[in-house]
Amino acid sequence: MIIGGAEDRSGKRVILRRFVELAGGVHARLVVVAAASHHPADAGEAYRRLFSDLGVRKVTVMAIADRDGAAEVSRAEAVERASGIFFTGGDQLRLTSLLGGTRLHAALRDAHLRGAVVAGTSAGAAAMSDTMIVEGDSEDAPKKCTVKMAPGMGFLRGAVIDQHFAQRGRIGRLLSAIAQNPAILGIGIDEDTAVEVGPARPLLVVGSRTVTVIDGRSITHTNTSQSAPEEALAITQVTLHVLPSGYGYDLTTRQVTLPPAAGST
């Protein structure tokens, strides 16, 4: 579950409830990885309380402040037993630079492969893809210098995630990322919104706002390689979808799927 940040934590808590449900309901064994945050213990405890309020007894908080923390054997072992893993928000570069290549990282990847639900919110979401957006200008036209990217955690292949999407005017930077390699899908997730991704089924949008999917395969012309970093990019014939809760998107066929009740146009 890739969450766009600012998920509802006090009302209906649709997204958090869904994560808990996917991870086994009240019998879930959750691990909260607070590595992106500069105050990992606080961030971790906040989520422990939230999951506890939703009925989950077994919540292990990993407040990671340095790579030594990510190397501890006991932490990797706790992940081996987890049915759900939750990455908090903060700074995605902090998350990847602390975790990348550690024993904990390997354990997290194995957990994902054996079927544990892996979720991330805000920076935690941004870090879930192959290539992640580290930072970038919002509210300006797309330029190469607009967005900085780096390797992500690799839980989602073939796509770049952006979060707090509509709320922070981030389409320019997602377009900039996609222009640099249109094979990669752009997925922009609004606040209090998430995508559920599972094997052999389309991704599904949940939450109160929308997910914007940018498919660059249709791009006919681009000046990306010739343009200077601060020059405005030309990007033509991009295919864009805005999808609210209940809508889906098949990552393989790149087709939108409609909710059951939607009927025709």
Place this chain on the structure above:
Amino acid sequence: MIIGGAEDRSGKRVILRRFVELAGGVHARLVVVAAASHHPADAGEAYRRLFSDLGVRKVTVMAIADRDGAAEVSRAEAVERASGIFFTGGDQLRLTSLLGGTRLHAALRDAHLRGAVVAGTSAGAAAMSDTMIVEGDSEDAPKKCTVKMAPGMGFLRGAVIDQHFAQRGRIGRLLSAIAQNPAILGIGIDEDTAVEVGPARPLLVVGSRTVTVIDGRSITHTNTSQSAPEEALAITQVTLHVLPSGYGYDLTTRQVTLPPAAGST
């Protein structure tokens, strides 16, 4: 010339120079219509100084504060002699509600038909289309209630204009407008950027940032009519182009045109 607002007024002044050039250079006879502004005299005088600095001697400022001002015969007569007309920024609803249906409005339309250059910036740009965006939420997912529209001045047919586009995160509201009638093209213009529109040729982008064109004809599914006003809209298969200076767009064929030096991909 439809200008996205905040055009450069002290540096190279590319957009303002281009307007003056199109209107006849130093021999242009310009009319500045300061009707959108709540301080029309100040706004008008500011542009008189700008055009005077660019060598134009004949600048008539029309500081319109009410409909009586727009009914004056002398003003309509000045427009009959104009080679260029410039609408200042402010509030587009103020502009249309003061001018719409007056003698001055008729004279402005006639001037446009006989070949005078008509330009508008910011709110002045928004008012130039058939249907204009009055106001709308920025930085949120598109919803029907996101954008309020009303009849514009009609200088540009078949498109809806938005301005200060990337800088104010306005793509959600432009998508909302287009979802309501995908026959209409969406044209979002960044600050210090403009489109030149002429008969029988593609529109041309000038300025330092970009123009975003949203073509909804490819939309395959929409929930616009069934959704409640505050519900997030689903809009699929929109075609989007981001075009910097030198790029063009043929409004009839809906094809992008490349600048001479762009070469292949």
